[in-house]
């Protein structure tokens with residue numbers, strides 16, 4: 001089952017306007033995540049998509065991790081750098097491997113610790 005990483009591409013962290021403003025912080029993080037996810041060789045499926053605003057604007061960069069029938073998470077407070085992207089994609093792989101979407105804490109990549117904002121239960125079948 002595919003785990004989706006949905007990245008907010010309009011997030012701008014504090015001080016963003018002091019840079020060149022060519023891309024939002026969310027666009028920078030999205031590009032890094034997309035490149036890593038596309039290079040995965042594992043059999044689990046991790047896909048990415050972008051959206052504009054996850055309504056967590058005060059604590060960007062934000063993203064969500066979801067798969068049908070599994071626990072879903074929103075994460076934030078990321079800086080748009082390689083270390084964050086590596087950790088996010090590694091976590092998404094573990095989420096994809098998990099039947100419930102719950103990844104044991106001992107397996108969490110260091111770079112996602114302290115970044116979880118919400119956990120949502122899967123929607124009931126009916």
Ligand code: FES
Nearest residue numbers: 008011054056057
């Ligand atoms: S702009 Fe990214 S959460 Fe609102």
